[in-house]
Amino acid sequence: MQLSAAAPLPARRDPAALPRLALTLLALAALWPALRITEFNPAVLFEPGNADTMARFLRQFVPPATAPDFLRLVGRSTLETLAIANVGIALAFLIAFPLSLLTSNALSKSAIGPARDWRARRALRYPGRALLIFLRGIPELVWALLFVRAVGLGPTAGVLALAITYGGMLGKVYAEIYESSATQPARALMQAGAGRLQAFFYGVLPVALPEMVSYTVYRWECAVRASVIMGFVGAGGLGQQLELSMRMLNGAEACTILLTFLLLVLLADAVSALFRRWLA
């Protein structure tokens, strides 16, 4: 205490408190116009007519529908949803992998030195990047709507939509993983005359693989959820069944489907966690 007696006493109040308060008020003020634009009004939920419809629908939730025919239908839809996610991710990988190799700066041979033409060679990667942006820039739901019109109702539309959007996402993230992981091994190989692909498989992949697998599994988890949502626009799977039951205001069926969906997401979560633990 004696030592600090000469020094000025610290302020009694936390000097960070005022800026913090100002920031909170500012955030709320910024949110206000957004609430106006979205016409957010919780009171609508409790207007007599609306509340009744909701209550009637929700009351039907118990007990959930358990008719054998319906359960068989839900089982088939669940498999369909899983299949859409799996095939969608597999196709997305086929799109993403070559594009990631084409667009990543990590495999640049001309950057060694650098060679005289490295700027020109770097520019060659931009069309690939633009393609990746285009693929992932349009949401999978929009692609699904488009493909439902092109190839008709059913899982094919969902698979194509997933492949395109997720191909764009995976491609971009893969390319970034290559660049952010240690580039020295690949560079050393290219310096000793190895080709780009050889340098990739011997220098980049062993470093980047755990992160790539982890991200791909996470995307698969997202694909399971996305394929349910795309079902609403007719792209097959559980979502399509849910949409049918909702339109009929059949709460019991909706409840069974929602419970199945919940289980599926939990399962995807567990599988994803298992993979990541195995890699760590």
Next chain:
Amino acid sequence: MDTPLAAHAQDLSLVHEGGRIALDAISFSVRAGERVAIIGPSGAGKTTLLQLCTTALRQSSGTLALLGEDPWALGAGARRRLRRRIGLIHQSPPLPPRQRVVTAVLAGRLGAWSLSRALASLAYPADVEGARAALARVDLSDRVYDRCDRLSGGQAQRVGIARVLYQQPELILADEPVSALDPALSNYTVSVLVDEARVRNVTLIASLHAVDLALAHFPRVIGLRDGRVAFDLPTAAVDEARLESLYAQEGVLPVQGRELTLPRVRTPRAVRCN
């Protein structure tokens, strides 16, 4: 001239982007089959010179011919073929931690392999015996199937050397190849490198931190200071006065082992590095 030149530098300069001059118009030539040590205080430009010689960097001005060719005048394909013939032993070996030693060594010859052979070798190593032989030269043949992250720093450095031996280049460059090894092992490893170069008639240019290693194993020594050649002499002609003036700013002559003040402990065989 009868023997072809492995490296020929004329007024070679390298200025870094910030304007710092790493090499200032140096000239030298190394005949094929020669063994040359490069010494000098840290920051003298040893690593930069080796990086120019391995085409990792492009000079700012001057000319540098490697194995008779100007790498930066060549097309990409021809430059790649030239790079196959030049091997660099890195100061810290660029080995992916999860890769196995056998794969890391075989990767030395990727430049000579087709892509399909390279991919097949990932499924089953294409030339285990070749890798084992290269590892035996650096006394590591029992670690063929270990992962690189299970090696100690010194062992990893020796795997890096084995990879370049397996590459069988015509010009071997070594950037402080024994910086992570203890004195006894340093001596042994440098003599392996020098022997290998002599037996195969390969050119060897090595930068060394320890002056005594350079004088003991190499017939020719180039002293670098402040990006210039201070002397370029047969080892017999390198006297104390020249060494003292080379390291005048440091105040001490770096000799291997002297920096070690702690009692040495043998590294256990299976230490995890990560």
